[in-house]
Amino acid sequence: MFDNDQLSAIGFRFVTESIELMTPYGESLARRPHFYTGDELPELLSEQRNVKKLMEAVASRVSEVNGLMRLLMPVKDIRRSMDELAARTLSEVELFEIKRFLLQLELIAPALSSLGLELEGINVAAMPRALDLIDPEGMRSPSFYVSDKLSPLLGEIRRERKTVDEQIKKAGLTDELSARRTLLAAREEEENARVRTELCIKLRDHRAELMRNADSIGRLDLALGKARLAESMGAVIPEVGCEEFVLKDMVNPRFAAALGEKGREFVPVSLELKKGSVVITGANMGGKSIAIKTLALNAMLAMCGFAVFAKEAKLPMLGGLYLLSEDREDAMGGLSSFGGEMKAFDGILRETEKQRDPLVLLDEFARGTNPHEGAALVRAAARLFNERNNAYAVIATHFDGVAKLARLHYQVAGLRSADAETLDSGMKGGGTEALAKFMDYGLYPVSPDEEPPRDAVKIIKALGVTEEFSALIDV
Amino acid sequence: MLYELLSGIKTLSVIGMCKNAGKTTVLNRVISEFERAGERIGLTSIGRDGERSDLVTNTKKPEIFIAEGAIVATASSLLKEGDISAEILETTGMPTPMGEIVIVKARSAGFVQIGGASITEHQKRIRDLLYEYGAERVLIDGAISRKSLGDPTLADGVILSSGASYDPDISKTAYDTAYFAKLFSLKGTAAPSPEKRYTAVSGGESASSDELLPLLPQLKNGAEELVIRGAVTDNTSKELINYGKLLKNTLLVAEDASRLLLKPASFERLERASQGFAVLRGTRLACVTVNPFSAYGLHYDKREFKERVESELERAGVCAPVVDVNDV
Known part of the structure; x- marks a missing residue:
């Protein structure tokens, strides 16, 4: 699966970081979102139903949802205390945080149930019995003080101390007086610790339910974050567990934002995939990599129970998700880029051999070697995935002779429709930004016999690379 | 006797020029005077660069004594160093090397160890929280470190604590005490006419002529005030001195006293070359306390020290009472 660099490269981190989470539990879940694979379809569907219900609530019950979010915000992180509850006596600060957590449950539980959403696997319940242990007087004040009620001796020492x-x-x-004071303070601390030990032993019976509530709050927080993101960015819940693999008008918010800063627009990417090899060809600078990363992002989002940035999305349960691209090799210290790439590819082949329906994305595979052998390597990869027929492989390349092996062939139109004269007059040495105006970033299905476009020389001339060089190109 | 000097000061920072300047004695004195007057105090500290290791290894009993009802902000791991009966009011999520800052209420009198936040924004938030939880006066245990004076504008007023532990040379100690006292008593500027005020950004240690050079035309046009954003360092001073006579009619304005990280000599040179210094956010110097006893054995003469500091303050044009910590 994806490492951190890849999650950043495909724009997944961009998406998760734009989710506003209210609790430390939600934040942890968002940092390492669960990828639902293979037989986890029921769980994924259940998460999707939760997100869908919350999307409706976000759209139509604004003030109730905002109220719930305000209640989530002060939720304290008690995970470390819970981990150590069995092993040691918790400090007053830790017990304070558990008390605050319990008090917050009393507020969140009714607010959530009054929304009436019946979210699956999310059950926040008040724990009055546990709260009574920490707050035996039933004051429900937001502070924590080891109560005299828990120990008559403690009360006695404190009264003496007051005198x-x-x-x-x-x-x-x-x-x-100083000596008496010091002695009383030490006795109070001793009794205070004893009382806390007793309290912690009693709290152990409630540990599982505290953890369950914390988990529910985290899942609620993340699902709500997903729903708010989907609502604000117009994302849709994908159909998962399908036979088909169709993604219409996908967008990648990370690249869309970067293009937006330059006053350009992201051209949506539509793809239908078949088992075996699907090949994307096209001009340099035409957006093949962006298409691959946009597919990677949306497939990842779909499998993690997020809404996807597309008009329509149907996909099978993916057994795994792999991307081999430039970003990957950067992380492979020591080996040359070619060696690193082949090593990583070998890893992917071994891992996916027995998987059901993995998605394997190869971006400019074997670019680092000579075009003759490089093309042969890409053709071999295309053949391999065709023969295996278990994976959805998408291969972006500008090598010849690969497309004819493809189950489906897509092409970035690039500069096809721009003739040399218009280019020359339009560019006026304007560089890559000017060139972008003439690029058609659309991805179109074409016949497998269609060879990659020959745009390299056109681009060089359009960019105004010195004629001393371009005049000598003998294609 | 300190109480009268502190009237009108709601948040007070006690700033020690060195360890063993008698700051703790002063703090305890101020705390007990406020408490005797029936005022609920809030207590915190600013981050202690350089004192950290001492705090961690310090096995000595903490020395600040507070009454029941006081509100304290301190690092969570320092709570157990004290012996008050503590009610936990809030955990702030603000981290320090000694644990996150927590806010507690003393349910008994007792000793506390305080460690605070080192980020100014956090320090301000903590001060505000202390008031929210019922403090009527807030005391900040401050220290001058090599890095900064701490933001004196956290407080309405400052007590500067100096002592023989600062330097074996009594003249140097008296001179530097007056210098810091001068920084803490710089006046806040009255709102000037915008066309007469110019703002420059200082790069602090890395200040270069590139940043200050564009001032030339403005100084020629007779800027009355030059506001310098960021740290004012010896480098900044060198750059400014280069403007020579052009500075003559200009008041130099720093954001606050903590941004003035100049050697006294640079400060004085700039002061002579211009209309002097002011700050955007001024504070009030309530008094200077002196401790003639040195932790290193070279004690000063009690009377001589007080008089030396008084005459240095006079020379520097600072009007603030000098109090011997042993007399408070």
Whole structure:
């Protein structure tokens, strides 16, 4: 699956970082979102139903949802205390946080149930019995103080201490009073610790339910984040577990934002995939890589229970998701880029051999070697995935002779419709930004016999690379 | 006797020029005077660069004594170093090397160890939280470190604590004390006419002529005030001095005293070359306390030290009472 660099490269981090999460539990879930694979279709569908219900609530019950979010915000992180509850006595600060957590449950539980969404696997329930342990007086105040009610001895020491404090106020901190004060303080601390130990032992019975509530709050927080993101960016819940693999008008928000800054628009990508090899060819600078990463992002989002950035999305349950691209090799210290790429490819082949329906994305595979052998390597990869017929392989390449092996062939139109004269007059040495105006970034299905376009020389001339060089090109 | 000097100061920063300047004695004195007047105090500290290791290894009993009802912001791991009966009011999520800052209420009198945040925004938030939880006066335990004076504008007023532990040379200690006192008593500027005020950004240590050079035409046009954003360092000073006579009619304005990281000599040179210094956010110097006893054995003469500091303050044009910590 994807490592952190890849999650950044495909724009997944961009998406998760734009989700506003309210709780530390939701934040942890978003950092390592669960990828639902193979037989987890029921769980994925259940997550999707949750997100869908929350999307409706976000759209139509704004103030109730905002109210719920405000209640989630002060939720304390008690995971470390829970981990250590069995092993040691918790400090007053830790017990304070558990008390605050319990008090927050009392508020969140009714607010959530009054929304009436019946979210699956998300059950936030008040825990009055646990709260009574920490707050035996039932004051439900937001602070924490080891109560005298838990120990008559503690109350006695504290009263005695108060008397001494009064005497100190009058007489000053004399040696005698100071000694009595210190002794009482030590006795209080000792009894305080004993009471906390007892309290922690009793709290252990509630640990599982505390954790379950924390987990539910995290899942609620993330699902709500997904729903708010989908609502604000117009994403749709994909159909998963399908026979077909169709993604219409996909967008990648990360690239869309980058293009937006330059005043350009992201051209949506539509793809239908078949098992075996699907090949994308096209001009340099035409957006093949962006198409691959947009597919990777949306497939990842779909499998993690997010809405996807597309008009329509149907996809099977993916057994795995792999991307081999430039970004990958950068992470392969030591080996040359070609060696690193082949090593990684070998890893992918071995891992996906037995998988059901993995999605394998190869971006400019074997670009680092000579075109003759490079093309042969890409053709071999295309043949292999055709023969295996278990994976959806998408191969972006500008090598010849690959497309004819493809189950489906897509082409980035590139500069096809721009003739040399219009280019020359339009460019006026304007560089890559000017060139972008003439690029057709659309991805179109074409016949497998269609060879990759020959745009390299056109691009060189359009960019105004010195004629001393371009005049010598002998294609 | 300190109480009268502190009237009108709601948030007070006690800033020690060195360790063993008697800051803790002063703090305890101020705390007990406020408490005797029936005021609920809030107590925190600013981050302690350079004192961290001492705090971690410090096995000595903490020395600040507070009454029941006081509100304290301190690092969570320092709570157990004290012996108050503590009610936890809030965990702030603000991290320090000694654990996150927590806010507690003293349910008994007792000793506390305070460690605070080192980020100014956090320090401000903590001060505000102390008031929200019922403090009527907030005391900030501050220290001058090599890095900064701490933002004195956290407080309405400052007590500067100096002592023989600062330097074996009494003249140097008195001179530097007056210098810091001068920084803390710089006046906030009255709102000037915008056309007479110019703003430059100082790169601090890396200040280069590129940043200050564009000032030339403005200074020629007779800028009355030059506001310098960021740290004002010896480098900044060198750059400014290059403007020579053009500075003559200009008041130099720093954001606050903590941004003035100049050697006293650079400060004085600039002061002579211009209309002097002011700050955007001024604070009030309530008094200077002096401690003639040195932790390193070279004690000063009690009377001589007080008089030396008083005469240095006078020379520097600072009007603030000098109090011997042993007399408070």
